Amino acid sequence: xxxxxxxxxxxxxxxxxxxxxxxxxxxxxxxxxxxxxxxxxxxxxxxxxxxxxxxxxxxxxxxxxxxxxxxxxxxxxxxxxxxxxxxxxxxxxxxxxxxxxxxxxxxxxxxxxxxxxxxxxxxxxxxxxxxxxxxxxxxxxxxxxxxxxxxxxxxxxxxxxxxxxxxxxxxxxxxxxxxxxxxxxxxxxxxxxxxxxxxxxxxxxxxxxxxxxxxxxxxxxxxxxxxxxxxxxxxxxxxxxxxxxxxxxxxxxxxxxxxxxxxxxxxxxxxxxxxxxxxxxxxxxxxxxxxxxxxxxxxxxxxxxxxxxxxxxxxxxxxxxxxxxxxxxxxxxxxxxxxxxxxxxxxxxxxxxxxxxxxxxxxxxxxxxxxxxxxxxxxxxxxxxxxxxxxxxxxxxxxxxxxxxxxxxxxxxxxxxxxxxxxxxxxxxxxxxxxxxxxxxxxxxxxxxxxxxxxxxxxxxxxxxxxxxxxxxxxxxxxxxxxxxxxxxxxxxxxxxxxxxxxxxxxxxxxxxxxxxxxxxxxxxxxxxxxxxxxxxxxxxxxxxxxxxxxxxxxxxxxxxx
Amino acid sequence: xxxxxxxxxxxxxxxxxxxxxxxxxxxxxxxxxxxxxxxxxxxxxxxxxxxxxxxxxxxxxxxxxxxxxxxxxxxxxxxxxxxxxxxxxxxxxxxxxxxxxxxxxxxxxxxxxxxxxxxxxxxxxxxxxxxxxxxxxxxxxxxxxxxxxxx
Numbered sequence: 001x002x003x004x005x006x007x008x009x010x011x012x013x014x015x016x017x018x019x020x021x022x023x024x025x026x027x028x029x030x031x032x033x034x035x036x037x038x039x040x041x042x043x044x045x046x047x048x049x050x051x052x053x054x055x056x057x058x059x060x061x062x063x064x065x066x067x068x069x070x071x072x073x074x075x076x077x078x079x080x081x082x083x084x085x086x087x088x089x090x091x092x093x094x095x096x097x098x099x100x101x102x103x104x105x106x107x108x109x110x111x112x113x114x115x116x117x118x119x120x121x122x123x124x125x126x127x128x129x130x131x132x133x134x135x136x137x138x139x140x141x142x143x144x145x146x147x148x149x150x151x152x153x154x155x156x157x158x159x160x161x162x163x164x165x166x167x168x169x170x171x172x173x174x175x176x177x178x179x180x181x182x183x184x185x186x187x188x189x190x191x192x193x194x195x196x197x198x199x200x201x202x203x204x205x206x207x208x209x210x211x212x213x214x215x216x217x218x219x220x221x222x223x224x225x226x227x228x229x230x231x232x233x234x235x236x237x238x239x240x241x242x243x244x245x246x247x248x249x250x251x252x253x254x255x256x257x258x259x260x261x262x263x264x265x266x267x268x269x270x271x272x273x274x275x276x277x278x279x280x281x282x283x284x285x286x287x288x289x290x291x292x293x294x295x296x297x298x299x300x301x302x303x304x305x306x307x308x309x310x311x312x313x314x315x316x317x318x319x320x321x322x323x324x325x326x327x328x329x330x331x332x333x334x335x336x337x338x339x340x341x342x343x344x345x346x347x348x349x350x351x352x353x354x355x356x357x358x359x360x361x362x363x364x365x366x367x368x369x370x371x372x373x374x375x376x377x378x379x380x381x382x383x384x385x386x387x388x389x390x391x392x393x394x395x396x397x398x399x400x401x402x403x404x405x406x407x408x409x410x411x412x413x414x415x416x417x418x419x420x421x422x423x424x425x426x427x428x429x430x431x432x433x434x435x436x437x438x439x440x441x442x443x444x445x446x447x448x449x450x451x452x453x454x455x456x457x458x459x460x461x462x463x464x465x466x467x468x469x470x471x472x473x474x475x476x477x478x479x480x481x482x483x484x485x486x487x488x489x490x491x492x493x494x495x496x497x498x499x500x501x502x503x504x505x506x507x508x509x510x511x512x513x514x515x516x517x518x519x520x521x522x523x524x525x526x527x528x529x530x531x532x533x534x535x536x537x538x539x540x541x542x543x544x545x546x547x548x549x550x551x552x553x554x555x556x557x558x559x560x561x562x
Numbered sequence: 563x564x565x566x567x568x569x570x571x572x573x574x575x576x577x578x579x580x581x582x583x584x585x586x587x588x589x590x591x592x593x594x595x596x597x598x599x600x601x602x603x604x605x606x607x608x609x610x611x612x613x614x615x616x617x618x619x620x621x622x623x624x625x626x627x628x629x630x631x632x633x634x635x636x637x638x639x640x641x642x643x644x645x646x647x648x649x650x651x652x653x654x655x656x657x658x659x660x661x662x663x664x665x666x667x668x669x670x671x672x673x674x675x676x677x678x679x680x681x682x683x684x685x686x687x688x689x690x691x692x693x694x695x696x697x698x699x700x701x702x703x704x705x706x707x708x709x710x711x712x713x
Binding site: 210236238239243250251252253256458459462463465466469471473474476496 | 620621622
């Protein structure tokens, strides 16, 4: 008989001293209980529950938050652009605490041993049911910010079906999207029509007639309050992801349309206006400062997890993290069409503390059944922590870069700065599931081509401006493109075209030559007809051949002007 | 760069733009001036006032080859007070000017809707000339990116 961590916890008091390996975990977790994690003194007449950026994760995960998340312009140094110890200080979180583990990258690998995995849709179901039971369903709105259907092997193989099937059981009231669109227009429509709740997107119009593709908003009646929920899909989907997959849909921030929809909803009697947004935090912060009448913005896309609400004028901004680690609960007291008071809590779903909901656990097991043997297969091991989050590099990306450069015999590797993908602890197996959690997209081909040094600089400058343009409306979210075999210095405070310097071909140690052609391997090209093997296949080959990988922190990008 | 008024553009446009299509004309500007010179020439050296002009363009182009643009000018469009012309220029356009829209009080509304082609990131400026000889303006930067790394 093996004891789960949860069971260990429950019997901790009696047996802790005699469990040689359980001690640290028990000591760390002994103050955590489900009742306390979910405790919430109700306030007012409406409760909003929000999740976002689940990225295909039905099961609890290890997910290390970013070590670097720079803000520029007016957002410089403001939440969510604080990390590590600064984050802990800003929010008064003790070092090595459960919250420190959930919210920062500090001591991540060590604390993961103590606190275990976080998330899982079955734990989320428990939390959602508890809130609905406490408040009464007639007061609760549960909203999904999108990036739900993509990010795992099973989600990719079923083209989102596994996530849709499981999510339906949670009975969300509405969702919006981003990576959902990478299954193609037809599939998104098909799944959206099957949800039983609306897929909202006020900023998607067909390119032919500029007609809305999805409903812009929906009115709800909760706690005696008329609530308008407006959906805003990721504005730059056709730029950041393949446009050819959604050729007749046009996106954009469409600030005028947001304003117009808010006004329409108010005219129809909305006493509370909620924007369910996939803009990204800084875009929403700017939007809140320019569009009047939005009470709450449920932010997403940039994967920020903030333990407090950020206020911009009268608008409350909520950031609920990613990968199913958290659910946000925002209680509101709405009187005479205005928010009089609120209470907020970002609830971390510690998987060993919160009991899985049996109905959802069964649904997850059913969804994973066709893939479970394959998912669990050990490909190799890692001696170091594999993670993705950071503005310029992550060890999992470095592993991918090494793999595709070697397998495609290229001097330089480029890997997109995605913010999704789970972490693998040092000393663990790297499974098929781990590899797909970092690579599962519908355009996975690894291309090989030559690029001049000048072109490489152009690419880096372009991506850097998408990330560090001081005007948030010109930012696309994500992180800097990851480079294998290439070092550089970046001055994030400079303008487009002058941020990148000191480009170095790492193997020779020589400066990159503007006119020379370099062989480059990369994946996730947005161009139609890109040819090459899928990225997961190359990572798998590389890991299998090396048996145990070790990836040290990347030191080839120097950051100045931050 | 040229401006095409397609059937679709005309159909989807407002009543005002339909009127514009019927009574006005679009003429691509072909002059070897830079955009600042073009604006000076258009205004006779007067500095246009910020405001009244609404220039609806995406912040980042989804497809630089066909960027939807709507320009609308606040005006009663009466015999006493109306917009006569709107000049649109791009500072990255080798020819500077992109389009001139002509209006009369019969246009009903000073609004036009078309597609422009942008090879690179640039500032687009619209300048409206009123019948009283005053000028109003609005600008917006449109980024044209390589794309592909958000997420």
